[in-house]
Amino acid sequence: MTYPPSGPALREPGPDLSSAPVTVPAQRRGAPAVAVERLRAAATTEPGRLQIIGAALALLVVVFGAVTVLEVSGRASSAADVVTRSQPLSADAASIYRSLADADTMAASGFLAGAQEPKDVHEQYEKDIKEASRLLVKAAGSTDTSSSSHQEITTLGELLPEYTGLIERARANNRQGLPLGGAYLRYANQKMTNEILPAAERLYTAETHRLGTDSADARRWPFLSLAAGLVALAALVWMQRRNYRRTNRVFNHGLLAATAAATVVLLWLAVGHTVARAELHGAMVNGQQSLDVLNKARINSLKARANENLTLVARGAVLTPDGTKDQYETDYGTGMKALGAQLASAAKLAGDDSTGRAPVDAAATSVTEWQDRHKKARETDDQGDYDSALSQIIGPENSTGESFDEVDDALELALSHEQDQFDSAAADGRGALGGLPAGAAVLAVLGAVAAIVGVNRRLSEYR
Template sequence: MTTKAPRKTTRKPRKRAATPPTPAAAAAAPAAGPAVPAAGAPGAPASTEDVPRLLNRWQVVAVLACLLFAALTAGLQVMSWHANRAAADNTEQLVRVQNIQSTLFRADALATTAFLTGGLEPPEQRAAYDDAIESITRQIADAAEAQPADREALADLNAAVTDYNATIAQARANNRQGFPVGAEYLRTASTGLRDTTVQGSAIPIAKALVAANADRAESELGAQHPFLVLLPGLVALGLLWWVNHQLARRFRRRINVGVALAALTVAVLTLVAFAVAAVQSSHNSDLRAGSYDTSYRESTARTAGNDAKANESLRLISRGSGQVYEDRWEVASQVVQDNASDETASLWDDYVSVHQQVVDLDNGGTYERAVALATTTDSSGSTAALDAFDSRSKEIVSESGAQTTDALRSGNTGILVLAVITLLLGIAAAGLAVWGIAQRRREYA
C-alpha cells in the first residue's frame, strides 16, 4: 500500500501595515509634487495688480492735467489782457514823445521865422514860441510820470530844451539891438538842437524816446499768440484720453463719464480761448496797420514839416550861404511826402508851392520880398500854409492815437473775465475726473 507523501506548503509572508510617520518626520520630508519657482524668478506667476493704487495714480494724472490746463490757459489770457493794456499805455506815451519832438521843431521854426523880421519880433509869434516851450515842459513832466523807463532820458531832454531856450533868448537880445552875433546864436541853438555828434542834444534824445516807445507799443500789439493757447488744452486732452483708456482696459467700460465730461470741458474752453486770442490778434493787426500807423506816420510828417520850415528861415538868415539849409529842407520835405495822409498831403503841397516862390525870389535877387513872403501871417505866405498843415496834422495824430488806445481798452475786460471762468471750470473739470474714477473705485470695492 502506498502512502502519499505529505503536501509541502509554503506560506507567503504577510505584509506589515505601514507605520504612520511621526509628526517630526512628516515635517522633515519634502513635499510631493512639482517644484514651484520662487517669487520673482523666471516662470513665476504674475503678481496681482494693486487696483486701488492704480486708480489713485490715474486720478492724480487726470486732476493735474485739468488744473495745469486751467492755470496755464488762464495765465496766458491774463498776459494777453496785460499786453493790451501795455500796448494802449505805450501808444499814449508814443504820441506824447512824438508830440514833444514835433513841438520842438515847431518852436525852432517859430524862433527862426520871427528872427527874420529883425528888431522886435511880432508879439503873436513870440507868444506862440513861448506856448510851444511851455507845452514841451508840461509834456515832458507828463511823460515822465506815465512811463518810469523814460524818466532819465526825459530829464536829459528837459535840460537840453532849457539850454536851447537860453541860447534863443541870447539870440533875441542881440537881434533886438541889431548885433550880427544874434544870427550866430540862433544858428548855434538850431544846430545844437539837432546835432547827433554832441551828447545831450534835444532832438537825438527825442528820436531815441520815439523809437523806444514805438518798439514797446508794437511788441505789445503783437503779443497775442492763438496757437500757444492751444498747447495746454491739447496736452490735457491727451492725458485725459490716456486715463480713460487705462480705465477701459481694466473695467471693460469704453467711456468713463466723469473723465469724458472733464475732457469735454477742457476742449470747449480751449476752443473758446483760441477763438478769442485769434480775434484779438487779428484786431491788433488791423490797429497796427490802421489807426496806429496813421498816428505814427502823421506825427513823423508833422515833425519833418516843422523842420523844413525852420530850414527855410535859416536859409534866408544865412543869405548867400544858405544852400546847406535848402538841402536839409528837401530831405525833410521828402519825409513829409512819404508819411503824410491824403488830407495833409494836399496842405503840404500848398506850402511847397509858396516855399518855391520864396526860393525863386531869393535866387532872383529880391531877398526882401522873399523874407516878406516867408514871415507874413497872411494866407499868401509860407507861414500860414505851414500853420494849416501843422494844425490839421496835429489833429489827425491826436484822433488816430485815441482810436488806437480806445480800441485796445474796450472789450479788454472780457479777456480777464474769460481767464477767471477758465480757472473755475478747469477746477470743475478736475472734480468731474475725480467723480468718474470714484465710480470705478466703488465697483471694485
Template sequence: MARIEQATAVLRPSPTAELTARDSPGALRDSPAALRVAFLREQFDPARLRLFAGSSPGRLIAIGLLLITACVAAGWVTGTTVGDRQHTLNVLLDDTEPDAYSAHRLYTSLSIADAAASTAFIAGGLEPQAVRDRYSQAVGEAAAELVAETGRASGEPNGADDTDTRLRTGIATNLPVYTGVVETARANNRSGHPVGAAYLSEASNQMQTTVLPMAEELQSRRQAAVTEAQRNHVRPPWTAIVLVVLALVALVWAQFELAKRWRRVLNPGLLLASAAVLVLLGWTVVAGAVSATSMIHGRDDGAVPASRLTESRILAQQARSAETLKLVSRDATGDYDRTYDANIARLADLLGGYPSSAPAAEEVRNAIPALGRWRVAHQRMNDTLARGDYNGAAAVATGPGAADVAAQVEALDKALEQGIDTTRDTLRDNISRAARVLDFMGPGALVIGIVAAGCVGLGLWPRLREYR
C-alpha cells in the first residue's frame, strides 16, 4: 500500500505544475466550449453516423421517421386535394353555372326580341300591346343579363376572360344599334311608309349575323366551362390515393420488418396506424366515388338535357323570326321558308330524341304536340298567303285563336322554358350533393394522418427504450 501511495504521489503533478499547465496555451483546448464542439464533432462524425444507421436503434428511428412522414404526407395531400375539389364545386355552383345560365338567357332573350320585333310589323300600323311588351321585356332581360355577367366577371379573382369580355362588349355595343334601327322601322311602319320593312329586315339581319353569333359563342364558352369542371371532378384524385396506398404499404412492410429482425409479430401502435390509414383510404375512395357519381348524374340528367332544350328553344325563336319576316318582307324567294324548315326539322329531331327517363320529359311531351300544331298552322298560313290573302295569313300568324301560330309558339316556348328550369335544378342539386359528400373530409384526412403518425411513434418508442 505504501508503494502504491508513493507511486501515486510521484505521478500526481505538483500544485506549481498544475498552475503552469492551466496557464499554458494548450489549456484553451480543454475549455468547456471547446469540449462541447469536440463532443459534437465526435457525435456527428460521418463514420460514427454510418455505424449508428446500421445499428438496430438507427434502423428503428429511420423506420419511424419514414412512417411518420408517409402518414402525415398522405393526410395532408388528401386533405388539400379534397379541399381544392370542394372549392372547385362551390365555384361551379356559385359562379360558373350561373354564368352559363345567364349566357343562355342572354342568347334566348335576344332571339325572342328579334322574333317579337318581326311579329309587331305583320298587323301594320300600331302593333298590339302584348307583342310590344314582349319585345321590350326581351330587350330588357338581355340588357340585365349583360350587366349581371359583367358584374360576375369583374368579381372573379383572376379577372374576366379576354374573349368573354370581347363578346360581352360586342353585344352591348350592337344591341343599342339594333334597337335604334327597330325603332326607326316602327316609326315608318306607323306612318305607313313601306321603307319600314326594309329597316326591319336590316335590323333582323344585324341580329342574326352579328349579335346572335356572339351570344351563341359566349353561351358555348360558358357551357364549356361547366363541362370542363364536371370532367375534372369525375377524374379520381390519383395523387392522394397513391400516397395513402404507399403509406399503408410502408406500415405493412414495417410490421414484417419488426417481425423478422426484432421477433415482434404484432406492434399495437403500427396496427392502429395501419387501421387509421386504411380508414382514410376507404373514406377517400368511397366519398370520391359518390361525389363523382353525383357529378355524372348532374351531367347526364342536368347539363346534357338542358343543352338540348336550350338549343330547342333558340331554334323555335329563330324559326318564328323567319316565319314573321316572310310575311313582313312579302318574300317570294323562299329563303325564309328554307330557314324555317331547317330550324323546325332540327327542333323536331331534338324533341323526338329526348330520353323519356330524363328530367323534364313531361315538359317535352307537352312541347311535341305544340310543335305539331304549329307546323299545321304554319302550313295553313302559307296556303292562305299563296291564295293572295295577306291579311288572312297575317291573322293566322299573329291571331289570338287557339289554332293560330302565336298560341302554339307560346305553348312550345313555355314548355321548353319549364323544361330548362327543371334540368337546371337537377344539375344544381347534383353539384350540391357532390360537394356535401366531401364535407369534413379535408380536415378529417389531416387529422387521421396526424393520428396515424402519433400511433407510429407510440408503437416504436417502447422498442427504442430497450436500447438505452
C-alpha cells in the first residue's frame, strides 16, 4: 500500500494573478462615466452611431423650434404693444396737449368777445377740458406708477383745476367789466404755458419714446433662431448625404420630411420677420414721424392763436425781458415760424402721397393768409382803432380766426390720414408674425418625429 507524503500538500501551478487589472463594479462608478463608456461602445457599431445621430437630429430640430418660439413670441408681443398700447398712448398724449392748448385759445377768444362769451366758444372750452381730463384718467390706468409718464400725469391732474379756477375768475371779472379779469387771464395763460403744457409735452415725449422702443424691439433680427435653423438644416442634409453614400438610396422619407419641416420654419421665419420689419419701419417713418410733425404743427398753431388773442387782451402790458417788444406778439411770431417749418417737413414726409400732401398744402396756404391778416390787424390796432382790430382778429369773416380755423381743420384731416397709414402698416407688421410661434412649434415637433422615424427605418435593416 502506498501512502502520500506527509509533508505539505503540493499544489498544482496556476496563473499568476498579481498583475491582473482589478475590475471596478459598475455601481461603484459615477453615472456620467458609465454613460460615456456605453456611448463609446455604441459608437463603434453602425446601429449605435445611427441611434446617436437620430437623437442629435431630433434634438437640433426641437431646439430650433423652441428658440424660434421664444424669440418670435417676444417680437410679436412688442409688435402687439405698438398697435394696442404704445401708439395709442402716444396719440392720447398728443390729444391731451392739443386739448389743453385749444382750451387756452378758446378762453382767450371768449374773453376778447366781451362780457357775453359766445356759446360755441364756451362749449368748445368745456369740451377741451373734459377731453383732457378723460384722457389723463385713461393714460393713468395704462402706465406704471413708477414711470416718468405717471409723474407727469399726476402733475397735470394737480395743475388743471388751478388753471380752470383762474379762468373762471377771469370770466367773472370780465362779466362785471373789471380790468382784473385780464390779469387773471394772463396769469392762467402763464400757468398753461410755463407749467401745464411743458408737462404735457414731457408726457408726449415719454410715450413717443416708448413707442420707438417697442417698435425697435419688434424689428430686431432673430439671429439666434436663424443660426439654430441653419445648423439643424445642415445636419439633416449631411445625414441624408451620409445615408446615400452608404446605401446608394436617394431618399429617406423620414429625413426628407424633417428637412422639409425645418426648411419651412426657416423660410417662414426669414420672410415673416422681413415683412414685419419692413411694415413696422414704414409705420414709424411714413406714419409716426408725420404724426409727430403734424401734432407739433397743430400745437404751435394753437399757441400762436392764443398769443394773438392775448396781444389784444394785454394791450402792451406784458413786455419781453429787455422791455422793447410785446411778449405775446413776439411769442406769436415764434410760433408761426415754427409752424411754417413743421408744415414744410410734413410736406416733405408726405412725398408722392397726394392724399396726405393735399391738406398739408392747404394748411400752408391758410398760414400765409393768416399772417397777412394778422399784419393788417396789428397795423389797425397800432393806429388806435381797437374795435376794428378786434373784428379782424375774432370776426366771422376775413379774420385771422377764420384763417386759424382753416389751418386747424386741414391739420386735423392730415393727422387722420397719417393715423390711418400708421394703423394699417403696424397691423400688417403684427400680422406677419401672428401665427409664426405656434406654427414653428408644431413643425419642429413633426420634424423631430420624422427624423427619428427616418433613422429607425435605417436601423430596421440591421435587425
